[in-house]
Amino acid sequence: MRKKIVAGNWKMNGTLEEGQKLTSEIVNMVKDEVKGEVIIVLNPPYVHLQSVKKLIGDAGNIFLGAQNCSDKSAGAYTGEVSASMLASIGASYVIIGHSERREYFKEANEELTGKVKQALGNRLLPIFCCGEPLEIREKGNHVEYVTQQLTESLFGFSEGEMKKIVIAYEPIWAIGTGKTASSEQAQEMHAAIRKHLAGKFGKALASEISILYGGSCKPDNAEEIFSKPDVDGGLIGGASLKSRDFVDIIKSF
Numbered sequence: 001m002r003k004k005i006v007a008g009n010w011k012m013n014g015t016l017e018e019g020q021k022l023t024s025e026i027v028n029m030v031k032d033e034v035k036g037e038v039i040i041v042l043n044p045p046y047v048h049l050q051s052v053k054k055l056i057g058d059a060g061n062i063f064l065g066a067q068n069c070s071d072k073s074a075g076a077y078t079g080e081v082s083a084s085m086l087a088s089i090g091a092s093y094v095i096i097g098h099s100e101r102r103e104y105f106k107e108a109n110e111e112l113t114g115k116v117k118q119a120l121g122n123r124l125l126p127i128f129c130c131g132e133p134l135e136i137r138e139k140g141n142h143v144e145y146v147t148q149q150l151t152e153s154l155f156g157f158s159e160g161e162m163k164k165i166v167i168a169y170e171p172i173w174a175i176g177t178g179k180t181a182s183s184e185q186a187q188e189m190h191a192a193i194r195k196h197l198a199g200k201f202g203k204a205l206a207s208e209i210s211i212l213y214g215g216s217c218k219p220d221n222a223e224e225i226f227s228k229p230d231v232d233g234g235l236i237g238g239a240s241l242k243s244r245d246f247v248d249i250i251k252s253f
């Protein structure tokens, strides 16, 4: 059985107080309303990680994640945060290769391999993002583009390592735009990703990997998207900043 995961990516939003309020609301609502086995991951900005962790406490189904980590283990890299630091404060997951990092911070596929390596070496579970820009989608080359991202960043890992990686498919044209991929478009790509992983790592392993959808996922479209057989959850941006919306998305499973 694949893990069902809903992860909230807060991006660069919220003061400490706002982050604490949001976390408390989510923790309480989840306790009262969420049954079943969905894994929930909160990915606040680095500076809020420890206080969010405290508020999550021992809520067994809510985990802490970071939005990025360094591809280096330690040293003179001003401003960077290592995977071992994240693990030491209780993070369980880390988002790697978000399209905003690829675009604004020029993170390339090879560097992302280093980040995934650091995460795995420090017992963090990477949420590895992939996704195509609009012009690639319009040319019909989206499957090729995304599978190449996966090949270049992840195909050097062993089966044991690959098993721990969560994939998030996030079409760039759908992120923060209010334009969601249709559930058919999501399913097409998720199935193609799984097939691609199966080609390298075997069918059994590919069927165990959770593939999340991200891009304008909201309470009113989550149920339809999550109903597709190869969609195992979501990476939620904007809607994860509103406790009611985020928990309603979790409940769409």
Ligand code: PGA
Residues within 6 Å of the ligand: 009, 170, 174, 175, 176, 177, 178, 214, 215, 216, 217, 235, 236, 237, 238, 239
């Ligand atoms: P969005 O962002 O839900 O605001 O579109 C998703 C993401 O970037 O992870």
